[in-house]
Amino acid sequence: MSSLVPVARSPRAARHLRGQVSTELLIIVAVVLVIFIPMLILVYIKTGEANDSIAAYQAELACARLAYLANSIGSLGSNASVNADIYIPSSVTSISTKTVGRGGEIVFVVQTPAGASEIAQTLKYPVNQQDLPVQGGWARFDISSVYVGGNAQLLIVRGQ
Numbered sequence: 554m555s556s557l558v559p560v561a562r563s564p565r566a567a568r569h570l571r572g573q574v575s576t577e578l579l580i581i582v583a584v585v586l587v588i589f590i591p592m593l594i595l596v597y598i599k600t601g602e603a604n605d606s607i608a609a610y611q612a613e614l615a616c617a618r619l620a621y622l623a624n625s626i627g628s629l630g631s632n633a634s635v636n637a638d639i640y641i642p643s644s645v646t647s648i649s650t651k652t653v654g655r656g657g658e659i660v661f662v663v664q665t666p667a668g669a670s671e672i673a674q675t676l677k678y679p680v681n682q683q684d685l686p687v688q689g690g691w692a693r694f695d696i697s698s699v700y701v702g703g704n705a706q707l708l709i710v711r712g713q
Contacts, residue, residue, distance in 0.1 A: 602666075605644070605665060605666055608642040608643070608644040608663070609644070609663055609665060609670070609672075611640060611642040612641070612642050612644065612645050612661050612663045612672055613661075613672050615639045615640060615641055615642075615645075615661065616659055616660075616661045616672045616673070616674050617674055618637070618639055619637070619639060619659055619674070619694060619696075619709070620659050620674030620675070620676055622635055622637050622694075622696055623657075623659070623676050623678070623680065623696050623707050623709060624676055624677050624678070626696050626697065626698050626707065627676070627677055627678035627698055627705065627707050628677070629698060630698060630705070631698055631699065631700050631705065632697075632698065632699075633697065633698045634695065634696060634697035634698070635695075635696050635697075636693055636694070636695050636696075636712055637693070637694050637696065638691055638692070638693050639691070639692055639693075639694060640690070640691055640692075641687065641688070641689055641690065641691075641692050642663075642689060643689030643690075644663050644664050644665070644689075645661050645662065645663055645664075645687055645689070646662045646663070646664050646669065646687065647660075647661075647662040647684060647687055648660070648661055648662075648684070648685040648687055649662075649683065649684045649685065650680045650681060650682060650683055650685070650709050651680070651682045652679040652680055652682055653675070655679065656675055656676050656677050656678060656679065657675070657676035657678060657679050657680030657707060658673055658674070658675055658676060658680075659673065659674045659676065659680075659709075660672070660673045661673075676707065678698070678705055678706065678707050679704070679705075679706045679707065680706065680707040680708075680709060681706065681707070681708050681709065681710075683709075683710075685709070685710070685711045686711050692711060692712075693711070693712035693713065694709060694710070694711060694712060695708075695709070695710050695711075695712040696708070696709050
């Protein structure tokens with residue numbers, strides 16, 4: 554039978570091995586950081602782009618919902634009204650309504666990284682011409698149908 558005899562190393566050789574392990578560990582950590590830091594930066598940038606896209610879609614949905622409700626109230630005739638809670642994203646800088654021809658229009662102006670962009674929805678009925686106050690978050694809108702000079706007109710105001 555053979556027995557294993559430990560090999561005696563000099564203290565200098567033992568320190569050299571510890572230094573080698575430390576150097577290898579440092580290299581491995583550096584390589585991992587070189588790979589993951591650019592990936593983290595890319596994820597951060599893509600997250601910002603995704604948030605901007607979501608805000609634009611939310612603004613488009615809010616404008617479409619407001620227009621749908623306004624058209625519904627207009628079709629019900631005089632003295633019809635509804636209160637609607639609609640989420641307005643913080644990227645919306647202005648909301649305006651105006652009469653165009655025999656109908657109307659609701660316009661949301663949205664601030665995007667590419668600049669200001671308009672989202673518009675048409676209405677079947679004329680609407681009061683005004684700029685509505687804008688503040689991000691949930692907003693209550695009061696939509697009603699009134700007769701002005703014998704003609705039906707929509708009245709959209711920002712509720713309390």
